[in-house]
Amino acid sequence: MFGDEPMHILHCDLDAFFASVEQRDHPELKGKPVVIGAPPNSRGVVSTCSYEARQYGIRSAMPSSQAYRLCPQAVFLPPDMKRYQEESRKVFNILAEYTPVIEALSIDEAFLDLSGSHSIWGSSMAIGHHIRHRVKSELGLNISVGISTNKFLAKLATNLCKPDGIMEFTDQMVVDLLPTLSVDNLWGIGSVSAQRLNHSGIYTVQDLLDAPEQLITSLLGSNTGFILGLAKGIDNRPVTPYEETKSIGNEITFPKNVSDSLAIEQVLLRLSEKVAYRLRRAQLKSHTITVKLRTPDFHTLSRSKTCPTAVNDSRSIFDVARMLYQQSGQEGKPLRLVGLTAGRLQGSEYEQLSLFANSGPDISSVIDRLNQKYTSGTIIPASLLDNHERNQ
DSSP, X not given: OOTTOOOOEEEEEETTHHHHHHHHHOGGGTTSOEEEEXXXXXXXXXXXXXXXXXXXXXXXXXXXXXXXXXXXXXXXEOOOHHHHHHHXXXXXXXXXXXXXXXXXXXXXXXXEEOTTTHHHHOOHHHHHHHHHHHHHHHHOOOEEEEEXXXXXXXXXXXXXHOSSOEEEOOHHHHHHTGGGSBGXXXXXXXXXXXXXXXXXXXXXXXXXXXSOHHHHHHHHGGGHHHHHHHHTTOOOOOOOOGGGOSOEEEEEEEEEEEOOHHHHXXXXXXXXXXXXXXXXXXXXXXXXXXXXEEOTTXXXXXXXXXXXXXEOSHHXXXXXXXXXXXXXXXXXXXXXXXXXXXEEEEEXXXXXXXXXXXXXSOHHHHHHHHHHHSOTTSSOOGGGHHHHHTXX
């Protein structure tokens, strides 16, 4: 099916990253259910949680109050993004020693193209073991690694071997294993899409391949061709480093529809932090911010705004994102997905200064340094103060 195509794509994913950093830095938390996010007496949501907490059914984007009901003994902690970003930088520095071709999916996840690395570092499996050993020995964190011929299969391998594992998804597995997996293992099929397929008698990847394409199209829409390709183990997307990126975005699909406006705004804030971090890491700024909202009936709305000057700080991105959400007509209505994308990217050094731009140092870096010196959250942008106070 794939001939002699090399296993040159690695997918690396830090295990329960935020919670693992907290457990590493606070040994008394090891083995305990740890929840990162809003406190349980607020209307906020869970950002992420440890594997111990996941055993109780706690998941990202779940209301913190629900997480508390599931596990009253859980330790709830506010996110310390500055610390997580610093640890992420250390991990990406390790990854960059093995290849310059790295596509960061988020603060804790990346694809690596090892096409030019084997003559120096050995096989992809050997490189994966090197990376896992170094991240563990140097940083005290676990990272799972998937290896295959393309991005989808490499990420699938990681999902199957987590936590703290390494796996190579071979050509033979495409023939023997992939067809037996449930359809929600395919990239782009979330819980709601999986339910729709299940209601039509489609449970496995093989069921999907055997079903009439017209039926699949009615259920999955414009993504049908791409998803059917994945079902056959085909994914032609290249690993795209930052310098080739035309936009940077993150999105989240909720396990259950969310209608609470404050919870949606908190998700937008979290996405703004992720996107801003990825922009700064790539030394890029964005002129256009886009918010994507998907309703329970799969209707997708996109709202965009072009900023007068390019931005890469979470405050500016969140201000625009919140405004777009409030003007979308969906405020207070149930949503199944929220996404945020920064487009029209440019290098930071090429920014045309606004007439009213500050001539002093970047306020984001100043705040980062002060929060690092004292306590995270000591200083927050005034534009986020209302949201912050409502979470106390």
